[in-house]
Amino acid sequence: xxxxxxxxxxxxxxxxxxxxxxxxxxxxxxxxxxxxxxxxxxxxxxxxxxxxxxxxxxxxxxxxxxxxxxxxxxxxxxxxxxxxxxxxxxxxxxxxxxxxxxxxxxxxxxxxxxxxxxxxxxxxxxxxxxxxxxxxxxxxxxxxxxxxxxxxxxxxxxxxxxxxxxxxxxxxxxxxxxxxxxxxxxxxxxxxxxxxxxxxxxxxxxxxxxxxxxxxxxxxxxxxxxxxxxxxxxxxxxxxxxxxxxxxxxxxxxxxxxxxxxxxxxxxxxxxxxxxxxxxxxxxxxxxxxxxxxxxxxxxxxxxxxxxxxxxxxxxxxxxxxxxxxxxxxxxxxxxxxxxxxxxxxxxxxxxxxxxxxxxxxxxxxxxxxxxxxxxxxxxxxxxxxxxxxxxxxxxxxxxxxxxxxxxxxxxxxxxxxxxxxxxxxxxxxxxxxxxxxxxxxxxxxxxxxxxxx
Amino acid sequence: xxxxxxxxxxxxxxxxxxxxxxxxxxxxxxxxxxxxxxxxxxxxxxxxxxxxxxxxxxxxxxxxxxxxxxxxxxxxxxxxxxxxxxxxxxxxxxxxxxxxxxxxxxxxxxxxxxxxxxxxxxxxxxxxxxxxxxxxxxxxxxxxxxxxxxxxxxxxxxxxxxxxxxxxxxxxxxxxxxxxxxxxxxxxxxxxxxxxxxxxxxxxxxxxxxxxxxxxxxxxxxxxxxxxxxxxxxxxxxxxxxxxxxxxxxxxxxxxxxxxxxxxxxxxxxxxxxxxxxxxxxxxxxxxxxxxxxxxxxxxxxxx
Numbered sequence: 222x223x224x225x226x227x228x229x230x231x232x233x234x235x236x237x238x239x240x241x242x243x244x245x246x247x248x249x250x251x252x253x254x255x256x257x258x259x260x261x262x263x264x265x266x267x268x269x270x271x272x273x274x275x276x277x278x279x280x281x282x283x284x285x286x287x288x289x290x291x292x293x294x295x296x297x298x299x300x301x302x303x304x305x306x307x308x309x310x311x312x313x314x315x316x317x318x319x320x321x322x323x324x325x326x327x328x329x330x331x332x333x334x335x336x337x338x339x340x341x342x343x344x345x346x347x348x349x350x351x352x353x354x355x356x357x358x359x360x361x362x363x364x365x366x367x368x369x370x371x372x373x374x375x376x377x378x379x380x381x382x383x384x385x386x387x388x389x390x391x392x393x394x395x396x397x398x399x400x401x402x403x404x405x406x407x408x409x410x411x412x413x414x415x416x417x418x419x420x421x422x423x424x425x426x427x428x429x430x431x432x433x434x435x436x437x438x439x440x441x442x443x444x445x446x447x448x449x450x451x452x453x454x455x456x457x458x459x460x461x462x463x464x465x466x467x468x469x470x471x472x473x474x475x476x477x478x479x480x481x482x483x484x485x486x487x488x489x490x491x492x493x494x495x496x497x498x499x500x501x502x503x504x505x506x507x508x509x510x511x512x513x514x515x516x517x518x519x520x521x522x523x524x525x526x527x528x529x530x531x532x533x534x535x536x537x538x539x540x541x542x543x544x545x546x547x548x549x550x551x552x553x554x555x556x557x558x559x560x561x562x563x564x565x566x567x568x569x570x571x572x573x574x575x576x577x578x579x580x581x582x583x584x585x586x587x588x589x590x591x592x593x594x595x596x597x598x599x600x601x602x603x604x605x606x607x608x609x610x611x612x613x614x615x616x617x618x619x620x621x622x623x624x625x626x627x628x629x630x631x632x633x634x635x636x637x638x639x640x641x642x643x644x645x646x647x648x649x650x651x652x653x654x655x656x657x658x659x660x661x662x663x664x665x666x667x668x669x670x671x672x673x674x675x
Numbered sequence: 676x677x678x679x680x681x682x683x684x685x686x687x688x689x690x691x692x693x694x695x696x697x698x699x700x701x702x703x704x705x706x707x708x709x710x711x712x713x714x715x716x717x718x719x720x721x722x723x724x725x726x727x728x729x730x731x732x733x734x735x736x737x738x739x740x741x742x743x744x745x746x747x748x749x750x751x752x753x754x755x756x757x758x759x760x761x762x763x764x765x766x767x768x769x770x771x772x773x774x775x776x777x778x779x780x781x782x783x784x785x786x787x788x789x790x791x792x793x794x795x796x797x798x799x800x801x802x803x804x805x806x807x808x809x810x811x812x813x814x815x816x817x818x819x820x821x822x823x824x825x826x827x828x829x830x831x832x833x834x835x836x837x838x839x840x841x842x843x844x845x846x847x848x849x850x851x852x853x854x855x856x857x858x859x860x861x862x863x864x865x866x867x868x869x870x871x872x873x874x875x876x877x878x879x880x881x882x883x884x885x886x887x888x889x890x891x892x893x894x895x896x897x898x899x900x901x902x903x904x905x906x907x908x909x910x911x912x913x914x915x916x917x918x919x920x921x922x923x924x925x926x927x928x929x930x931x932x933x934x935x936x937x938x939x940x941x942x943x944x945x946x947x948x949x950x951x952x953x954x955x956x957x958x959x960x961x962x963x964x965x966x967x968x969x970x971x972x973x974x975x976x977x978x979x
Contacts, residue, residue: 245736322948500835502837640946
């Protein structure tokens, strides 16, 4: 009985505490209390006149080359404006991404913060009014001339966060990324083949490699997302770029179950069942796959530009990279995008200085510094390309795609749950557990659910 | 000794009014209760409260009553996760218990030399961080990993596969890691239970003509009933709240074939930003763990 009373009291106390506590989120400020974003003629670009300020910057540029570049840029910015002290907090992308929501909803926000482009991140913050609209700054600083349109669209949302790719600008990236095709020159020579210039040549090359006893394409898809970087470029061979952009950005008006999308999924399924992607791509981890490729398993590896330098360290000149062959509408289109963009929270205390900082670290000089430190700058990529090595191929491919072709969004930008849906579905397509039609239906369900709700 | 001094001493020994009060025992509980309340009950209560809202983790929230729970009822992913967790109980609890019991009985009977060494080796997985365990096993299971190499080496090429990438084997592969980890703990518990059985009992049984099997069921098993209950409670909790192994090995894949409730909590809260739904999963998981373990303890208590 005693125990009962004690338990009862505990429950009662607990419920009292609950009643006293307010609804989740109601104690946080949201977007209110933030100054409206300035128009172009209101933008204050005279940073030296702002007096002594401390600019709080949260970034995820922790890896070697990235860290060197941002450190150098911060140093240069402080030299230019001695009145500004930069207080930098850097952490891994995963850590930063998980804190961003909480950090932005409080009142003590950083001045500059890297926010992932995806709908689940930037889109959600925009619709809650937590980020500053940078459109005015873009005009004042000339960012629209500096950046290619297909690059800027990856940081653009309507003010209510519903449309992705059009509307206001909410961040600027420093670096670029592109998914393309790595190939081993030595293996192509052995097979008597050359780098494919059309998708049909690529499909033939896959067959040739298989007949030659080689694994045609290396893929480690245990982590679920790597297949998206293979399917993205492949999809562009079957589906026109505009439709993929609509699907990938989660805007209404496209359909995953269309014939061409199913055809793309069918090709992926064939690659899976024929062993073109290896015996068990779903059982191999991404970070185990590319080292195996460098050791000689696989003729091709379809993946992101970030793998280049590490693989080159082992393979040397044997490793080459190319943008995928031209897609369905005759122009090159492939999955790619930007490094994580730098944004200004709506409640930033030093928005003017923050904008000047973002301007500085994305300037033409900054691009040169990023290239010097081994990163791939998002602008001036062709002119800053190194003379040789895989980075030369990568820079040229990115430049070709971003300026002449279409940089397709990562498919998981589409909806908050699409990374999971697409990751799981593509695994099932490759493994043969789902037919291409069924897979298309699952993707459509997620996409339609989201576009109809918003 | 004067009467006065006796009275004084008596007064001295009599507890004060405070000490005699009915609430006094609770005063002693208070410090611990405050800590427990602040770090266990309050978060639990808040999670229960969050589960009644639709909330992204920031910004405003909408009260939806039991809506999140109703959604879970029709959610195939969630049902799959619960089903997988129940399946993991077989790997985390039942198999280690059966094998652990037998191993312990053999070790006890056989008086193996170097017993301390074997005990340490079998217990070792418990000491290693689960993340490290997961990374190591991911290598073993990989298409060109140790397991497949061994299979190829003995001519069983037909069995080789990416163990974590095949929907038919992925859950069992993850579960077996659990078996490997929990085995040592269970065996150690059983050994310590068996060491308390007086040797005379075995001697008596042997004189009555009981063999090893009979001895095991008649003496050993009933004597370690308490340890079995403890082992089951500990390992079932571990099975139901598995997160690190799944997160590090398969991320719930291939497809959704290895997703578990804890992974769903993480995924919903941090990837989908559905804090309400994540809290609802967490509450259901808490209730499930609580209910199963109350059941196990009740059965254990009743039979002893």
